[in-house]
Every structure is written in C-alpha cells, then in structure tokens.
Amino acid sequence: MVLPVIQNSIPEEIKFFKNWVLWRLEEWDGKNTKIPYQINGRRADTTNPDTWDTYNRIESTGTKSDGIGFVFSEDTGIIGIDWDEVRDPITGEWDKEALEEILSLGSYAELSQSGTGAHVLIKGKIPGDRRRKGNIEMYCKDRFFVVTGQHIESTQAEMKENQETINKLYEKRFGENKKEDKKSQQVRGPEKKLKSPKMSDEDVLDHCRKAANSEKFIKLYDKGDVSGYQSQSEADFALCLIMAFYTQDETQIDKLFRKGALFREEWDRKSKYTIGNAINKLAEVYNPEKKGTGNSLYPYTLTPKGVGKYKDIKDPEDLSKTKTILEYFLHTPVYVSSLSDDLDGEKILYKIGIEHPVNGHIDLWKDQGELLTRSGVNKLLSEGLIGTDSSYKDITTYFMKDILRAAKEAPKEFIAHKTGWKRDNTIFVAGNEAYTAKGKGSVNLTDRDVSKSFSKLGNIEGWVNGVRWILQHDSARVNCYVGCSSVIASF
Numbered sequence: 001m002v003l004p005v006i007q008n009s010i011p012e013e014i015k016f017f018k019n020w021v022l023w024r025l026e027e028w029d030g031k032n033t034k035i036p037y038q039i040n041g042r043r044a045d046t047t048n049p050d051t052w053d054t055y056n057r058i059e060s061t062g063t064k065s066d067g068i069g070f071v072f073s074e075d076t077g078i079i080g081i082d083w084d085e086v087r088d089p090i091t092g093e094w095d096k097e098a099l100e101e102i103l104s105l106g107s108y109a110e111l112s113q114s115g116t117g118a119h120v121l122i123k124g125k126i127p128g129d130r131r132r133k134g135n136i137e138m139y140c141k142d143r144f145f146v147v148t149g150q151h152i153e154s155t156q157a158e159m160k161e162n163q164e165t166i167n168k169l170y171e172k173r174f175g176e177n178k179k180e181d182k183k184s185q186q187v188r189g190p191e192k193k194l195k196s197p198k199m200s201d202e203d204v205l206d207h208c209r210k211a212a213n214s215e216k217f218i219k220l221y222d223k224g225d226v227s228g229y230q231s232q233s234e235a236d237f238a239l240c241l242i243m244a245f246y247t248q249d250e251t252q253i254d255k256l257f258r259k260g261a262l263f264r265e266e267w268d269r270k271s272k273y274t275i276g277n278a279i280n281k282l283a284e285v286y287n288p289e290k291k292g293t294g295n296s297l298y299p300y301t302l303t304p305k306g307v308g309k310y311k312d313i314k315d316p317e318d319l320s321k322t323k324t325i326l327e328y329f330l331h332t333p334v335y336v337s338s339l340s341d342d343l344d345g346e347k348i349l350y351k352i353g354i355e356h357p358v359n360g361h362i363d364l365w366k367d368q369g370e371l372l373t374r375s376g377v378n379k380l381l382s383e384g385l386i387g388t389d390s391s392y393k394d395i396t397t398y399f400m401k402d403i404l405r406a407a408k409e410a411p412k413e414f415i416a417h418k419t420g421w422k423r424d425n426t427i428f429v430a431g432n433e434a435y436t437a438k439g440k441g442s443v444n445l446t447d448r449d450v451s452k453s454f455s456k457l458g459n460i461e462g463w464v465n466g467v468r469w470i471l472q473h474d475s476a477r478v479n480c481y482v483g484c485s486s487v488i489a490s491f
Contacts, residue, residue, distance in 0.1 A: 003113050005067055006149035007059060011108050011158045014121060015055040017076050021046075021144055022058060022065035032232055032264050036071070036144055039063045046071050046144050067113060069144040070121075078159065079166070080145045081105070081120040082112070082137040084270055085237065085277065089115035089230040098135075101169055102155065106162050109155035113146045114231030121145075123161035130174040135273040138170065196246055196286045201256055207246045207286065210304050210333055210355070213409060217242050224261030233270065236262055240278035246286045250275050297405065300398045304355075306331040306386070307398055329391040332356055332384065336399075336406035340365065340415040340444065343422040343429065349415055350403060354384040365415055365446060371399040415444045 021036040021044040036044035036051075039061040044051040058068050072080055086098035098118070102109050107122035126138050139145075151157065199207070208217045217239070219225045226235035239262060243253050253275050257263060299310040307330040315321040333355040340349040347367050354362040362384045370376035377385075377392040387395065416422060416429045428435045434443045470476050481488075 003111060003115055003148050003150050005147070006151070009110070009149035009151040009157075010147060011121065013159055014070060014078065017070075017078075018049070018054050019052050019071045019073060019076060020055050020058040021052055021069050021071055022061070022063060022067070023069045023144070023146060024064070024066050033266065034066075034069075034146060036069060037063070037065060044071075047142050049073065067146055067148070069146050071144040072139050072141050074141050077123050077125075078121060079124055079126055079138060079140040080143070081122065081169070082117065082139075082145065083119075084112075084117045084135045084137075085233055085273060086118060086135065087111070087116050089234065102152065105165050105169065107156050107160040108158055109152040110148050111150035111152060113148055114233055115150075116231050116233050118152060119145050119147075120155075121159050122166065123159055124163045124166045127167050127170050128174060130170075132269055133174055135270070136173050137269070138174075195248055198249075199247060201252065204243060204246045204252070204256065206304055208242055210302065211242075211335075213242060214353075215337065216411075220262060221260040226262070232262075232264075232266075233274070236267070236270065236274050237278060240275050241281060244275070244278045244282055244285075248279050248282075248285060250279070253278075297398065297401045300394070300401060301326065302333055302335055302402075304333060306333055307395075309394055309398075329394045330385060330387040330398075332386045334385060336402045336410055337363070338411045338413050339406055340413045342367075343414055343416040343427060343434070343443065344418065350406065351413070352380075356384050356386075359384065365444075368403065371403070372396045413444055414441065415446065417446045419445065 022039065023034050023036050025032055026035050027033075036046060038044045038051050039053055039057060041063055042051075052071055055068075070080075072078065083095075083098050083102070086095040087093070102118055102120055105120050105122055107120055109118055109120045111117070112119055126140050131138055205221075208214065208221070211217065220235055220239040220242075226232055229235040229238065236257075239260065240253055240257065243256055247253060250272070254271050257267065257271070257275075301308055301310065306328045308326045308328040310324050311327055312322045312324055315323045333353075335353055336350045337353040338351040340351060342349050349365045349367055350371065352364045352366055352371070354364065356362055364380075364383060366376070366380075370379065373396070374389070374392050377395050378389055380395075381387060381389065385395075414434060416434070419429050419431065421428055422434075426436060429443055429445065432443055432445050434441045471480065
C-alpha cells in the first residue's frame with residue numbers, strides 16, 4: 001500500500017528548496033526498492049543536485065511515479081529522522097516509546113508511505129557519525145525521504161529547530177555508552193522456556209510448509225505475494241513470525257529469509273529489528289517434547305510423516321524411569337486449513353487438508369459431526385486418510401484440538417454447494433463469486449463443474465453493444481417493455 005500525498009500538509013518552508021524528486025517502487029536486483037526519478041523520466045541521483053527539481057515542477061508533472069521525495073543536503077540545514085515498524089496501520093496504535101521520541105522533537109512529523117513508520121523533518125545537525133541503528137535512522141545528505149504529507153496528530157505543522165532534543169535522542173539511540181533500553185531488550189527473543197528444538201534449515205522450512213498456515217507461508221516465502229498486507233514491512237514481519245515459531249535463532253531466520261522471495265536490499269537495515277520483534281511476539285513456540293507448552297495439540301503432533309501421539313513408557317534400560325515416544329496413528333498429514341460460513345446452511349464447515357502420498361494434496365469440507373464421530377472417521381479413511389478405524393478416538397480428539405487451534409488462527413472463507421439465492425435472498429452466488437448489497441466477494445463453490453460454467457467472457461462494452469443490437473428489433477423491444485411493465489408502473 002502507498003499512502004496518498006496530502007500536499008497542503010507539507011511544510012511550506014521545505015517547498016522552497018530545489019531538492020525534490022519523484023520515486024517509483026521497482027524490483028531492483030530481485031528486491032522491491034524505492035527508486036528516485038526526474039520529471040524527464042530518467043533516474044535521479046541523491047548525490048547530484050543537477051537531477052533534482054523544484055517542488056512545483058515535481059508536484060505538477062505528469063510523469064509516472066508512486067509519489068514525491070525530498071533529497072537531504074547539508075546546505076538546507078534540515079535533517080530527517082525515520083522510525084520503522086512503530087505503528088499498526090490497521091488500529092493506528094503506536095509503539096509508546098517511539099511516539100514519545102517523535103513528540104519530544106517538537107517539529108513536523110508524518111507517516112511513512114507504508115503507514116507503519118514515521119518521518120520527522122527538523123532543523124539542526126546530527127551530532128555524530130552514526131546514521132542508523134535498529135529501527136531508527138538519521139540523515140542530512142545523500143539520501144531522500146518519501147514525503148506523504150500524512151501529518152501526525154499532536155506534532156507541529158512546520159519544521160522547528162531543536163538541537164538540544166536532537167542531541168538527546170542521538171545519545172539515547174546511538175551513544176557509545178548507552179545502556180540497554182527497552183528496544184534492545186525486545187530483540188533478545190523469548191526466555192529459555194520458549195525455545196524450540198534445534199533444527200536444520202530444511203526441517204524448519206518443511207515444518208512451515210506442512211503447518212496449518214502453510215498457504216500463508218508459501219504465498220509469502222515462495223511467491224513473494226504481499227497482497228492482503230498494508231505494506232512490504234508488514235509482510236516481512238508476518239513471514240518472520242511464522243518461521244520464529246519453529247526457530248528462535250535470529251541468525252537462522254535471517255539466513256532463511258534471504259533465500260525467500262521477499263528478500264530485498266532494504267532487509268539489511270530492518271532484519272534485526274523485524275526478527276527480534278517477531279520472536280518477542282511469540283506466546284508459544286514449537287516444542288512437542290515439553291508437555292503443555294509450545295504445542296496446543298499436545299499430546300498430538302502434526303509432522304510430515306503424519307499425525308502422532310506422544311506417550312510415556314517405561315525405559316527398557318531403566319524401569320524406574322520413563323521416556324516419551326512418538327506413536328503415529330495417521331500416516332497422512334491432515335489439518336484444518338480454514339473455516340467457512342456455509343451459505344446453504346447455518347453451520348460452520350472446516351476445510352481439511354490431507355497430504356496423500358499418491359494422490360497429492362486433497363481438500364475436503366466437513367462439519368464437526370463428520371470429524372468427531374466414528375462414521376465420519378470411517379468416511380475420511382475412505383476419502384484419503386491412511387489409518388485404522390480402531391484409532392478413531394485419537395483421530396476425533398486430534399480434530400477437536402485442531403478445530404480449537406484453527407478457530408484462533410486459520411483464515412475464514414465462504415462456501416456454497418449450489419449457485420443461486422442464499423440467506424433470505426440477500427446473497428446471490430454465481431460460480432465462485434457472491435453478490436450482496438455491499439458488493440462482490442469470493443466463494444468456494446463445492447460443485448466445480450458448475451463453477452466453471454460461470455466463467456465470464458468479453459467485457460462490459462461488449463455486453464452493451466450486444467443489447468443494443470438485440471433491441472433494434474421491434475419484437476425484442478416489445479417483450480422487454482412488457483417484461484419491465486410492472487417496474488415501470490411503480491414509478
């Protein structure tokens with residue numbers, strides 16, 4: 001998401017400098033990067049003033065861009081301070097410490113283009129040589145800031161000079177003798193009790209691809225698809241959060257991230273903060289060997305080999321002790337991948353993903369009655385599960401736990417078995433789309449043959465021209481008028 005530019009909120013003083021550029025979000029060396037441009041369509045150089053322009057020419061140009069930016073140069077006396085990942089773009093909630101720092105500077109502040117960060121433009125000098133650490137950066141030359149005009153409430157409408165506060169913030173964030181603050185503590189990760197077993201990179205990725213939220217992981221990691229996220233940074237955090245559940249090793253997460261489709265140059269300066277916050281966010285981690293922690297399915301566990309149950313047995317080498325073993329009762333991984341509101345009924349359906357060794361991935365929609373009864377288990381065993389009827393108690397108990405897990409974290413969908421009107425004629429289903437008074441939405445139609453028959457051909461102009469051609473005939477117009485007579489008469 002790119003926030004729109006609110007021109008009237010940009011401080012008037014900064015508009016007088018010939019330090020303006022356009023910018024575009026482009027893939028550069030395999031990564032999404034903000035690239036500065038001139039109004040002639042050529043790239044701009046943040047170290048070459050000849051490629052910069054006036055605000056008026058930049059603002060009024062018709063050259064394609066994603067927004068405008070200000071290039072810092074020492075002759076302006078302006079510095080820019082940038083905070084990353086300090087605001088929830090959905091709720092608007094701020095990181096308390098970051099907001100206090102922003103307000104303390106007493107100068108103009110605005111949201112970054114992603115809506116998750118903040119920029120402060122202030123008059124003064126950077127008191128040292130360091131420019132970035134963690135989630136904060138300070139620049140006075142050779143860099144440009146995207147300018148949004150999305151003014152942050154309670155900050156000044158114009159740029160102010162406040163060298164004393166700049167010095168205090170610099171010492172706090174960059175000072176050599178700075179004591180460890182709350183932010184640096186955040187990137188430590190969870191306490192030792194929230195540690196997963198050491199796994200190889202391949203094992204971590206395998207767990208991520210087999211988990212209940214595997215579709216989300218594959219979308220981000222393998223495809224680099226950030227649709228549904230407010231910003232690239234938010235997508236980065238979501239991916240790190242998935243991997244952090246299985247490994248709290250920051251170096252390993254960073255290594256894995258760099259192999260994925262979301263990796264880009266900007267990751268170098270954001271990695272430690274993003275990974276640290278993801279680890280710190282965890283309420284539980286993958287740890288099947290520790291009872292009651294790290295595994296909401298305990299004593300059951302889902303692995304690439306299937307579904308198993310941890311059992312305590314006497315150690316054959318020392319009968320006074322016990323040891324925990326994993327005993328499989330299903331030899332196909334199976335999990336609830338999403339929940340659905342059934343438009344044809346008043347019940348919740350669960351999308352069951354089965355990884356069959358021969359038939360591949362199988363998706364089945366079932367209600368609780370079909371998952372938690374012996375007859376339901378028998379039907380599943382005939383539809384793709386590899387196990388035995390004698391294990392039905394473990395199978396149904398596992399499904400009950402997985403349903404509870406899915407209710408908290410699985411995506412929600414809509415499902416219909418047939419096309420037509422639903423829910424007291426308030427929803428009309430045609431193929432895989434539903435039409436309501438609020439607009440169009442997506443639906444999973446279980447009858448795939450019917451779904452295919454509703455594929456759209458042509459465009460709206462073609463439909464309009466076709467109707468005009470039909471209505472040139474008198475008989476067609478008469479039939480149309482007669483058919484619409486009751487509607488016409490009501491006006």
